[in-house]
Amino acid sequence: MKSKLIGLLGVLVLLSAWSIPVAEAQRIKDVASVAGIRSNQLIGYGLVVGLPGTGERTPFTDQTFRTMLGNFGINLPDNQRPQINNVAAVAVHAELPAFAKPGQQIDVTVSSVGDAKSLVGGTLMQTYLRGADGEIYAVAQGSLAVGGLGAEGQDGSSIVINTPTVGRIPNGAMVEREVETGFAHSEFITFLLNRPDFTTARHMAEAINNLIGPGSAVPVDAASVRVIAPRDPGQRVSYLSTLENIHVQQGQAAAxxxxxxxxxxxxxxxxxxxxxxxxxxxxxxxxxxxxxxxxxxxPFGEGExxxxxxxxxxxxxxxxxxxxxxxxxxxxxxxxxxxxxxxxxxxxxxxxxxxxxxxxxxxxxxxx
Known part of the structure; x- marks a missing residue:
């Protein structure tokens, strides 16, 4: 079966641009995803500096500020508290896309975790972004783009537009570690339906078998269809490119x-x-x-x-x-x-x- 797949690969590449116009049919790439290929969430904790007096003075901000200065060889006396209001402690999070390689850049979102009034004009200092396993996968740093606005008068009046305590840094994190996906480590590819449905799973398996050959695809359950695939990564990419452009008739949704x-x-x-x-x-x-x-x-009467x-x-x-x-x-x-x-x-x-x-x-x- 493996040699049969490799022999058909050249034909499949030619057929990848060919599709049958089917009423209300959709491509496999629009109704399903490939198992194991997903993004991963990253999170970190850092400092935003350079704020125009809209920062905060909290114990954990002071501790983080002392730690940052200690990394540069600057030690403050224990009994001296920094008199700063242009620094804010923030949480930084991002999504690491599948197949992201070291050196690529991803967007990050920065959110205040203290009582800072605004992050407008701030700069995020070097922050490590970790995955669920505790490993560092990216490093973030850069100037924030904040869409909110906040202003306060001396009499205590204030106005806030949108959310000035949350900002983004486009391409603000550099990927340092690649996440293994297992894409080429199995002899099968499993499609996961975005909307589980037994009829759609059967139609998908039938459409793949009609193009590749009988027995190539098997519906496992209402949410997944397993397809045999070549082990070579280069051949598997071309093979998957053909499969994801096959049109499938979806089953009607439940009433x-x-x-x-x-x-x-x-x-x-x-x-x-x-x-x-x-x-x-x-x-x-x-x-x-x-x-x-x-x-x-x-008038002149008694009463109320x-x-x-x-x-x-x-x-x-x-x-x-x-x-x-x-x-x-x-x-x-x-x-x-x-x-x-x-x-x-x-x-x-x-x-x-x-x-x-x-x-x-x-x-x-x-x-x-």
């Missing part, structure tokens, strides 16, 4: 209604269907008003001025409208009917929840 109760956003999937049901909608408005009447005695409350309650209920749904009603019919009754997002959510509890909706109701 779902997604509701965001905070923003009132409602998204109804295309496969949502209704069983026979009747929906009534009516608005009940209760208005309570408080008025005060003043009672005064007659008295204020008496006069409460009024008004109840008004709009005419309810009822809609009947036949079996197999689609999403469009549901939306059109709800729009006819003039319901707001809150009322629509209540109607959908009631239909779900009544067993009249074929689909999952997800509230986020």
């Amino acid at each position: 779902r209604i997604i509701i965001n109760s905070r923003t009132g956003t409602i998204v109804v999937g295309q496969n949502v269907r209704l069983h026979p049901a009747a929906v009534a909608h009516g608005n009940l408005q209760v208005t309570i008003s408080e008025n005060f009447n003043v009672s005064q005695p007659n 001025t008295v204020v008496t409350p006069d409460s009024g309650i008004e109840v008004r209920q709009e005419n309810a409208r009822m809609f009947h749904f036949d079996p197999g009603v689609s999403m469009n019919d549901l939306i059109n009917a709800i729009n006819q009754i003039g319901a707001g997002p809150g009322d629509i959510i209540a109607v959908l929840e009631a239909l779900k509890h009544a067993g009249a909706i074929d689909g999952e109701l997800v509230i986020i």
Whole structure:
């Protein structure tokens, strides 16, 4: 099988630019990723200097400042606290892309961890960025680009625009160590579906087998498809370039209604269907008003001025409208009917929840 793959490699390279226009089909690179090829998170702790009086004076800032000076052979007395306000302690984080090599540069984000008012105009001193294993993978340093703004007056008034305590340094970190991916250490390549689906996994395996040959791809489960591949790294790159441009017909998503109760956003999937049901909608408005009447005695009469409350309650209920749904009603019919009754997002959510509890909706109701 290995020799067969290598023999087909030249043909596959020629076919890499060739695709069959399939309705609603997508490339494998758009619906899946390769197992083991991912970015890695890096984090570090450092100092930002050169701030125009917007820094901080905290114990851990002083300790970090003393350590930095000690690295340059400058030792401060233990009983002397540095009088500085142009320094801020910061957390630095970045993502190390897959296949990043030593000498390449990556972007970093710098965030204040103390009570610094702003990082505008600051410069990050040399900071080691470590991975989850504690090893140093990059070194960051440079001037910050901050999109926020903060200003404060002598009377205590202040204004803050966006977030002045977070900044970025484009290409601010130099990669020092490469992360092994295991890309060429196995005789298989495993594709991981971005949206796990058994139908999509089967379609992907069939599409690969139709181009490469029977038995080349096997759907392992709803989220992964395993494909045999050449061991040589150069051949594997060309081989994978061909595979990721194969078009695959995705399986239809499960019937779902997604509701965001905070923003009132409602998204109804295309496969949502209704069983026979009747929906009534009516608005009940209760208005309570408080008025005060003043009672005064007659001129030269005995008595006192008295204020008496006069409460009024008004109840008004709009005419309810009822809609009947036949079996197999689609999403469009549901939306059109709800729009006819003039319901707001809150009322629509209540109607959908009631239909779900009544067993009249074929689909999952997800509230986020």
